[in-house]
Amino acid sequence: MQIKEGGVDLDYTGTQVNYYFVCKRKLWLFSHGLEEEAESDIVHLGKLLHEHSYQRELKEVQIGRIKIDFIQGKGEIHEIKRSRKIEKAHVYQLLYYQYYLKNYAGLNVKGMLNYPLVRKRVEVNLDEEKESELKSILNDIDKIIHQEKPPEAVWISYCKTCAYRGLCWG
Numbered sequence: 001m002q003i004k005e006g007g008v009d010l011d012y013t014g015t016q017v018n019y020y021f022v023c024k025r026k027l028w029l030f031s032h033g034l035e036e037e038a039e040s041d042i043v044h045l046g047k048l049l050h051e052h053s054y055q056r057e058l059k060e061v062q063i064g065r066i067k068i069d070f071i072q073g074k075g076e077i078h079e080i081k082r083s084r085k086i087e088k089a090h091v092y093q094l095l096y097y098q099y100y101l102k103n104y105a106g107l108n109v110k111g112m113l114n115y116p117l118v119r120k121r122v123e124v125n126l127d128e129e130k131e132s133e134l135k136s137i138l139n140d141i142d143k144i145i146h147q148e149k150p151p152e153a154v155w156i157s158y159c160k161t162c163a164y165r166g167l168c169w170g
């Protein structure tokens with residue numbers, strides 16, 4: 001499904017928005033179907049966390065292109081994350097969910113990041129400034145994933161645990 005809002009395509013997943021902040025090359029590789037995440041121990045740990053936390057909530061809710069970890073009450077969406085190392089990516093992933101729900105379904109929802117391993121919660125709220133920033137991020141994502149080749153690999157500390165490490169660094 002292709003949905004346009006103010007010239008911005010809403011046909012992205014939260015993972016793509018997340019990877020935009022982690023590594024532009026990862027975003028390109030993932031968007032071109034080079035999916036290696038299933039083999040990663042870290043992703044496996046993330047899935048276990050999802051299965052064993054927050055048992056009583058409505059979990060893994062797919063709405064259009066986005067998949068929300070769980071919904072609490074009538075209007076609070078939650079994401080569960082393992083560590084706060086890439087918190088900015090988590091924040092923008094959740095902001096994108098709020099933006100998506102607003103433009104896709106006319107829903108204004110609250111957002112909460114959950115870090116059960118360190119017992120932390122971070123509230124995330126979409127405002128006008130963040131919304132306009134997101135539009136420009138989505139345009140940028142569109143440009144990156146439509147490049148013929150992936151951006152060059154640049155070593156960052158995240159590479160150590162990235163599922164694409166073998167592809168980038170041999």
Ligand code: SF4
Binds near residue numbers: 022023024158163164
């Ligand atoms: S290994 Fe590093 S450079 Fe390659 S996709 Fe992952 S984070 Fe990006």
